[in-house]
Amino acid sequence: MKNITISDVARHANVSKSTVSQFLNKRYDYMSEKTRKKIEATIKELNYQPNIVARSLKQKSTFTVGVVVANILHTFSTHIIRAIEDFFHKHDFHIIVCNADDQPEKEKKYIEMLRAKQVDGIIIFPTGGNIDLYEQMKQDEFPIVFMDRTIEHLGIETVMLDNRLASQLAVNRFVQNGYKRIAIVTTSIIRNISPRVERIQGYKDALNSHGIEVNEAYIKTVDADQISLALTELFQYKTPPQAVLAGNDIVLIEVLKFMKENNKRIPEDVAVIGIDEVPFASFYTPPITTVAQPTTEMAQQAVERLLQQMKKEGGQRQLPLIQRFAPTLIVRSSCL
Numbered sequence: 001m002k003n004i005t006i007s008d009v010a011r012h013a014n015v016s017k018s019t020v021s022q023f024l025n026k027r028y029d030y031m032s033e034k035t036r037k038k039i040e041a042t043i044k045e046l047n048y049q050p051n052i053v054a055r056s057l058k059q060k061s062t063f064t065v066g067v068v069v070a071n072i073l074h075t076f077s078t079h080i081i082r083a084i085e086d087f088f089h090k091h092d093f094h095i096i097v098c099n100a101d102d103q104p105e106k107e108k109k110y111i112e113m114l115r116a117k118q119v120d121g122i123i124i125f126p127t128g129g130n131i132d133l134y135e136q137m138k139q140d141e142f143p144i145v146f147m148d149r150t151i152e153h154l155g156i157e158t159v160m161l162d163n164r165l166a167s168q169l170a171v172n173r174f175v176q177n178g179y180k181r182i183a184i185v186t187t188s189i190i191r192n193i194s195p196r197v198e199r200i201q202g203y204k205d206a207l208n209s210h211g212i213e214v215n216e217a218y219i220k221t222v223d224a225d226q227i228s229l230a231l232t233e234l235f236q237y238k239t240p241p242q243a244v245l246a247g248n249d250i251v252l253i254e255v256l257k258f259m260k261e262n263n264k265r266i267p268e269d270v271a272v273i274g275i276d277e278v279p280f281a282s283f284y285t286p287p288i289t290t291v292a293q294p295t296t297e298m299a300q301q302a303v304e305r306l307l308q309q310m311k312k313e314g315g316q317r318q319l320p321l322i323q324r325f326a327p328t329l330i331v332r333s334s335c336l
Contacts, residue, residue: 004048013042024050026092064094065306066114068107070125070149072099075249076276076293077125080147083299084123091307093120104129115142121306123147128193143309145302149194150322157309158322159302163195164202166291166327170245170273171206173289173335179243179271182207183218183234185227185255186247196221199247199275227254235262243271243335249278256284271335275327287332294325301325 006024010017015035022031023039042048067084069077085095096114100107104127111133114122121143126134134154137144146158167184174182184203186196200221204214218241220230231254234241246252252274256266264270266286274281277292301323 004046006048006050009039009042009046009048012046013038015039061120061310062118063092064096064117064119066096066098066110066119066122068098068100068110068114068122068124070100070107070127071102071250072097073250074276075278076148076295079295080299083296084303087300087303091303100125100127102127108133111137120310121145123302123306125149126151143306145306145309147298147302151194152322155321157305157319159298159305160322160324161195161293161298162324162326163198164205166275166293167199167202167245168206168209169291169327169329170275170289171203171210173273173329173331174243174245174271175206175210175212177271177335179335180212181215181218181239181242182212182245183220183241183243184245184247185220185222185230185234185251187221187227187251188223189221196247203245224250224254227251228258231255231258235264241270243273246272246274249274249276252276252278252288252290256288266334267336273335277330281330281332286334288334289332290330291327292330293327298325 006017006020010020013020015038019031019035020039022028023036028036065088067081069081071077081097088095096117096119098110098114100110107127108130111122111124111130123145125148126146128149128151131151131154134144134151134156138154138156144156146156146160148160150156150158150160171182184200186199189196189200200219203219207214217237218234220234222230234244244255246255252272255272255274259266259270259272266272273289273291275291277290278288281288281290305319
């Protein structure tokens with residue numbers, strides 16, 4: 001069966017090839033509504049499929065971007081991906097999502113694959129384990145934006161949360177409600193993954209601001225499969241914590257499982273706050289107080305920054321290299 005070409009569409013609609021091209025690129029400024037509808041009907045009638053490869057060669061763009069996520073299991077990551085896809089769709093770009101599983105080697109393979117496919121740019125939630133690769137991309141002037149995590153000395157545009165403030169909001173809430181023995185549990189800080197390190201620092205700063213001494217034994221940073229053991233250790237102390245700050249959504253799930261399995265009532269026995277809003281927070285018993293990230297705004301900013309780099313417009317706007325967004329405390333019943 002013969003492939004339908006743009007020439008076939010133009011001949012059938014009795015218009016020029018350039019007019020059909022303008023239509024395909026959604027440039028309708030100098031086109032009547034009648035012509036527009038005629039071309040649209042012809043494309044449908046002939047079942048014309050634009051040649052994406054030819055379009056890419058002509059416009060020097062694949063209209064595709066990569067998103068390399070450190071760990072797709074995080075609720076924050078899935079919400080961000082969804083918003084990123086929405087914003088790129090409005091610009092007629094497709095996205096390829098890759099999950100690195102917090103493994104630098106896996107992340108490296110995905111970045112190399114995406115570049116081999118000639119994507120126009122990549123948004124990366126960096127594992128922190130491929131410094132040479134990130135530096136090479138920057139030297140190549142390849143469009144790249146970091147999301148959620150940063151590596152400051154590289155000078156790569158980054159969109160992320162004000163992580164210290166996130167912890168401070170949680171600790172302030174605990175202290176306001178009379179809790180002084182406050183623990184924080186995060187997943188591993190190997191490779192100095194910035195959100196986790198910053199959330200711990202924000203926790204310490206908030207305690208110090210309230211005149212509460214930091215107890216290093218109340219700070220646990222472990223792999224996800226070790227969280228239950230870390231919590232067991234915390235609550236075997238002679239003076240166990242009265243409150244637990246879960247450093248992310250994965251930790252929060254483990255904290256809630258631990259409390260249920262060990263018959264600890266929330267908030268009567270232990271108060272709990274989680275950083276990152278989760279779908280079940282509002283209807284869990286009791287509803288869980290969380291610190292939410294503005295995912296839609298963060299995604300939009302990352303997309304806009306990447307588009308500017310792809311269009312070589314970086315010098316036209318003066319934006320901070322690292323843009324941090326303010327979190328919001330969502331007060332519920334897990335901390336009274």
